[in-house]
Amino acid sequence: MDILQYEFIRNALIAAILVSVTCGIIGTYVVIKRIVFIGGGISHAAFGGIGLGYLLGINPIIATIPFSILAALGIGTIGKKSEFGEDTAIGIVWAVGMALGVIFIALSPGYAPDLFSYLFGSILAVTSFDLIIMLILNVIIILTVILFHKEFLAISFDEEFSEVVGVPTKTMYLLLLCLVALSVVVLIRAVGVILVIALLTIPAAISRRFTHNIKNLMLLSIFIAIVLTITGLYLSYIFDLPSGATIVLILGIGFLLSSLFEYSIST
């Protein structure tokens, strides 16, 4: 494997593993709690953070952290008000976040050369600094899930009963959305804000065909994500295709194959 001699390839591989851990864990909650489009809303709104990063001259990934957390809290708070509903909240935050990003970039001096990579990802351009941020966010995500897995499972299964037995359901829901926000930040480097939703859903959607235990579901999702993202990464390198889009297509093909597999064993 002579391609491993390049530092950017090694970084990309490490990034693929960090990305897979994130989307395996948080993607599981996103899929079982059916908040895929909340994830989509947060990731698009996160574009505002990228624009803010350009405007202030700081690393766009850093600027995205508070921005995506605010987007998550916004969707969570507006969505729980009965007069609006979740889909309205998603629509508002999604578009306003992106619009802010466009305005911030327009106000920034000069032009934004690698803007496209934040929209559609460029895992081959991941720096060591990016890796450190991704690692720290992963540690935060894992520790939070270890501490609150009981609550997250309870509110995902039956929110009303959870409230009755004393789970602080609103706080836990917002905390879960904040974890989705942090995972969006981790995933942006790999596939960009627009394609993040694929990593949050497809590995978990494939895995849930094979297990009904949430811990195994997370572990299997991580494994499947590693295999598919590295396959996508490798193919994009060989055929000189955009890495983010190739990874997403491989994820899609993986889902299709798992469907065919399930269909063939059920008949």
Place this chain on the structure above:
Amino acid sequence: MKKIVSIKNLWVYFNNIPVLEDINLSIRQNDFLALIGPNGGGKTTLLKVILGLIRPDRGEVEVFGKNPEEGRKLIGYLPQYTHFDPNFPISVLEVVLMGRYRGLIRSYSREDVETALNALDTVGMLEFKDWQIGKLSGGQVQRVLVARAIAREPKLLLLDEPTASIDPEMQKSFYELLLNLKKRMAIVLVTHDIGVISTYVEKIACLNRRLFYHGPREAGLKKLEEVYKCPIELIAHGVPHRVLERHEKK
């Protein structure tokens, strides 16, 4: 007998429209009470007020001598609908363990698992403990959700239309289960099933925004027609009149 729930002059509004008007109701230790009334009559709302899920606009609610948020620790609850994805990755035992929830960070102890297993045994579902919840039938799911409610070791069990989704043969054994639980806790049951009321429960409360009747079932059944403002067969699924007639002959 000791009052465990005391509701005084309760009013609840949704969007300025009253759904509960001036309700006065006491639930006592060892009560087996059926809460009946037409759809939209406020039965579920009343249960949710007792559970502290809905705040009253006026009036007082005491649950085990405390406010509902505090007092509900001693309540077991079976919601009217528990919608879940049939593929949801959770086992029967994990569902029942939720009834043992005692607070953040605290993980379930061996005692919690024992209590959950006992609850499953009580409802006759112990052998299914490792099954994924979506693999069970509607009646079996209801039993598991009752186990989840009684795993809290409650003094009051609130059941919101527990038999609506299960077939008639299963219903009978479900009510036998309730008779068994009644020895340990007060039970309040929201139901449309007149057959049940005449066979199993001791008291009824008729609710249609206002509380029209609360007391022993014999006298209450005669008042049913007045509450529903329509002939009785509408609520007596499959057994129109028969039950009522049997009562009158007594």
